[in-house]
Amino acid sequence: xxxxxxxxxxxxxxxxxxxxxxxxxxxxxxxxxxxxxxxxxxxxxxxxxxxxxxxxxxxxxxxxxxxxxxxxxxxxxxxxxxxxxxxxxxxxxxxxxxxxxxxxxxxxxxxxxxxxxxxxxxxxxxxxxxxxxxxxxxxxxxxxxxxxxxxxxxxxxxxxxxxxxxxxxxxxxxxxxxxxxxxxxxxxxxxxxxxxxxxxxxxxxxxxxxxxxxxxxxxxxxxxxxxxxxx
Amino acid sequence: xxxxxxxxxxxxxxxxxxxxxxxxxxxxxxxxxxxxxxxxxxxxxxxxxxxxxxxxxxxxxxxxxxxxxxxxxxxxxxxxxxxxxxxxxxxxxxxxxxxxxxxxxxxxxxxxxxxxxxxxxxxxxxxxxxxxxxxxxxxxxxxxxxxxxxxxxxxxxxxxxxxxxxxxxxxxxxxxxxxxxxxxxxxxxxxxxxxxxxxxxxxxxxxxxxxxxxxxxxxxxxxxxxxxxxxxxxxxxxxxxxxxxxxxxxxxxxxxxxxxxxxxxxxxxxxxxxxxxxxxxxxxxxxxxxxxxxxxxxxxxxxxxxxxx
Numbered sequence: 001x002x003x004x005x006x007x008x009x010x011x012x013x014x015x016x017x018x019x020x021x022x023x024x025x026x027x028x029x030x031x032x033x034x035x036x037x038x039x040x041x042x043x044x045x046x047x048x049x050x051x052x053x054x055x056x057x058x059x060x061x062x063x064x065x066x067x068x069x070x071x072x073x074x075x076x077x078x079x080x081x082x083x084x085x086x087x088x089x090x091x092x093x094x095x096x097x098x099x100x101x102x103x104x105x106x107x108x109x110x111x112x113x114x115x116x117x118x119x120x121x122x123x124x125x126x127x128x129x130x131x132x133x134x135x136x137x138x139x140x141x142x143x144x145x146x147x148x149x150x151x152x153x154x155x156x157x158x159x160x161x162x163x164x165x166x167x168x169x170x171x172x173x174x175x176x177x178x179x180x181x182x183x184x185x186x187x188x189x190x191x192x193x194x195x196x197x198x199x200x201x202x203x204x205x206x207x208x209x210x211x212x213x214x215x216x217x218x219x220x221x222x223x224x225x226x227x228x229x230x231x
Numbered sequence: 232x233x234x235x236x237x238x239x240x241x242x243x244x245x246x247x248x249x250x251x252x253x254x255x256x257x258x259x260x261x262x263x264x265x266x267x268x269x270x271x272x273x274x275x276x277x278x279x280x281x282x283x284x285x286x287x288x289x290x291x292x293x294x295x296x297x298x299x300x301x302x303x304x305x306x307x308x309x310x311x312x313x314x315x316x317x318x319x320x321x322x323x324x325x326x327x328x329x330x331x332x333x334x335x336x337x338x339x340x341x342x343x344x345x346x347x348x349x350x351x352x353x354x355x356x357x358x359x360x361x362x363x364x365x366x367x368x369x370x371x372x373x374x375x376x377x378x379x380x381x382x383x384x385x386x387x388x389x390x391x392x393x394x395x396x397x398x399x400x401x402x403x404x405x406x407x408x409x410x411x412x413x414x415x416x417x418x419x420x421x422x423x424x425x426x427x428x429x430x431x432x433x434x435x436x437x438x439x440x441x442x443x444x445x446x447x448x449x450x451x452x453x454x455x456x457x458x459x460x461x462x463x464x465x466x467x468x469x470x471x472x473x474x475x476x477x478x479x480x481x482x483x484x485x486x487x488x489x490x491x492x493x494x495x496x497x498x499x500x501x502x503x504x505x506x507x508x509x510x511x512x513x514x515x516x517x518x519x520x521x522x523x524x525x526x527x528x529x530x531x532x533x534x535x536x537x538x539x540x
Contacts (some may be wrong), residue, residue, distance in 0.1 A: 038347040038370065040496045041247035053348055057368040101513055139371040140389050152375045152483035155345075159487055163495045167502050174506035179516040193526040198518030212533060219537075 008192040010207060012185045020074050021186055027067035032166055034060040039159060061138050068131050075124055081111045082121065088114035108201030119172045126165040133158040244354035246346035257356035264358070264426035265396060265407060267331050268433050268461040269471065270445070271417035274299060274313055274329040278409035278418060282311050282333075285397060285408035305332065307385035310394040311409065314472035318464075326463070330471040331409070331418070334381045334394035336360045336457035341480040342391075344488050345376025351391075358423070358457040359398045364390045376488075378453060378478035396457065426459065433461045452479030 013021070034056045036043035050056040090107045091098070091114040097105045098115070112120075136146045136154035143151060176183045181195045196204040241260055242252040283289065290308035293301055299315040311333035318326045340360045343352040351366035352373065362373075362382070369389035373382045382391045397407035405411070406420040419429060430447040437445035446465025449455050460474075468474040 036496075038372075040492045041249060041347065041349055042493075042496055044247065044349055053366075054368045057370050099509070099513060101516055103516065137371070137375075139369055139384060140386065143371045143374075144384065148375065148380065149481075149483070151371075152481050152487070155372065155375055156483050156487040159492070159495075163499070166499055170499070170502045170506060174503075174509070177515075178506075178510060181518070192518075193530075194518050194522035197526055198522040199516070208529060208533070212537075215537065 007188050007190045010191050010193055010196055011189055012191045013189040018189050023070045024067055024074055027063050030063050035162055061134060064134050068127055071127050078120060082117045084117050111200060111203040119168055122168045126161050129161045241356040242353045243356050244343055245350050246343050246352040247349040260356035262358040262423040264423040265458045266419040266426040266430055268417040269330055270437055270463050271415050272329045273415055276313050277412040277414060278331060279311055279313055281408040281412035305383055307383045307392040316472055318470055328471050335379050336396055338454035341376035341378050342373035342382055344480060345372040345484055347372060359396045361395050361398050362391055367391050376484050430459060430461050437463060450478050452477050
C-alpha cells in the first residue's frame with residue numbers, strides 16, 4: 001500500500017476496507033438512482049442515467065445482487081467493531097450534545113461510535129430485507145412463481161425498506177461531510193492522532209498502546225546502528 | 232393502427248402521471264360497456280378465435296388435458312379464454328357455467344395504479360383501459376395491481392399484455408371482435424346505460440325462469456367494470472371459475488402506491504435539506520488545538536519513559 005506524503009500517520013481503514021466500502025457505496029447510490037423512478041414518477045427522468053426505463057428495470061436487480069455480495073464482505077470485516085456496547089447507549093442518550101458539537105461532554109468512543117454502529121446494523125437489516133423482497137418481485141425470473149399476495153407484500157416491503165435505507169444513507173453521507181477528516185479517512189485510510197483522540201478516545205488509547213508495544217519490540221530487535229537512527 | 236394508442240386526446244387516466252391528462256372531449260364521450268350474458272353462452276369459443284384473429288395472436292398449440300378450457304389460462308398471446316365449470320345445483324341438476332374471462336376494464340384499474348411507467352397504461356374517456364406496450368418496462372407491477380389476475384408478461388419481450396376491448400375497433404365505431412363473432416348474442420356491446428339496462432332485462436328474464444339469484448356482476452369495489460356479466464348465480468360469483476366476490480385493489484397495493492410514496496419522497500428531500508441546514512447552524516465537527524497538544528504531551532511522556540534506561 002502506497003502512502004502519500006500528506007497522509008496522516010494513523011491507519012484507520014485498510015486498502016481492502018476502503019475499496020470494499022466504495023464499491024458498496026457506488027452500487028448503493030446506483031441502486032437509489034435506478035430505484036427511485038419506480039418508487040415515484042417524480043424521479044422518472046433518472047431512468048435516462050441508465051439507458052432508458054426498461055434498461056433501468058433490467059439493471060437494478062443485478063446492481064442489487066452485486067451490492068449484497070460486496071456488503072457481505074464488509075459486514076464480516078466490520079462485524080466485531082460494530083457490536084453495540086453499554087457505553088454506546090450513553091453516547092446515544094447524549095445525541096443532543098453530539099448534534100450540537102459539545103464533544104467535550106461526550107463519553108470516550110471506541111473505533112466506531114454508536115451512530116456508525118447503528119448505520120451498520122440498520123443497513124445490514126435493510127439489505128437482507130431488500131434482497132429477499134427484491135428476489136420475490138424480480139421479473140422475469142422469480143416473480144412469476146410467487147403467489148400474488150406475497151408479491152404485493154414484497155413490493156410494499158421493498159419500497160418501505162428502501163425508504164429506511166435511503167434515510168440512513170443520507171445520515172451516513174452527511175456525517176462523513178460533517179465530521180471533518182472522516183471522509184479523508186475512508187478515502188486514504190488514515191487519520192491524525194489528534195483526530196483519533198478527539199472523535200474516538202478509546203480507540204486512540206488502544207492505538208497508542210499498540211504503537212508503544214511495536215516500539216518496544218523494535219528496540220529489542222534493533223541493532224546498535226538502527227537504534228541511533230530511530231529516535 | 233393496432234398497438235398504437237388510438238385516442239390520445241381522450242385519455243382520462245395515465246399511469247405514473249401527476250399532471251392532468253388530456254381530456255378535451257371527455258365530457259361528451261359516452262362510456263362503453265361489454266355485456267357477457269353467461270346464461271346464453273354455448274361455449275363455442277368463436278369469441279376466442281375472433282380475438283386471436285383480429286389481434287393477430289397465435290398462441291402455441293397446447294395439449295388436451297381432459298377439459299374444454301384451452302388454453303388453460305390467459306397468456307400473453309391469449310387475451311381471453313373460455314372457462315368451463317360443471318355445477319350441480321341443490322336439486323342435483325347439472326349446469327354448465329361457461330365464463331368468458333378477459334380484462335374487466337375497471338373504472339378504477341389496479342394495473343394503472345400500480346404501473347410505474349408513465350403512459351404504459353391509459354384509461355380512455357369511454358372507459359377502455361389500454362396497455363401501451365411501447366412504454367411498458369416489464370416490471371410486472373400491473374399483475375400485482377390487478378384484482379382479476381388478467382395481465383400476463385410475455386416471455387418473448389417481457390412486456391405486459393391483455394385484452395384491449397378492441398380499442399382500435401371501438402375508436403372507429405365498430406364493436407369488439409368477440410361481440411361481432413358471438414352466434415348466440417350472449418356478448419353485447421354499447422353505451423354503459425344501454426348495457427346496464429339490457430342486463431337488468433336479462434336478469435328479470437332469468438328470475439322468471441327460476442334463477443332467483445340471477446344478477447349483474449358489476450363490482451362496486453373497483454367502481455364498476457366496463458365488462459359486465461349476467462350471472463345465473465350472482466350471489467356466488469366464485470362458482471364461475473373463481474370470479475372474485477368483491478374485487479378491489481388490494482390494500483397492500485394501495486398502501487404501496489397511495490399517499491405514502493409522495494410523503495416518503497418528500498421525507499427524503501427534507502432529510503437531505505435538514506443535513507445541510509444542520510451544517511449551516513451547528514457547523515462541522517472538528518478536533519481542536521487541545522487535541523493536538525494532548526497528543527504531543529502523550530508522545531513526550533512515552534518518549535521519556537522509553538528512553539529511561
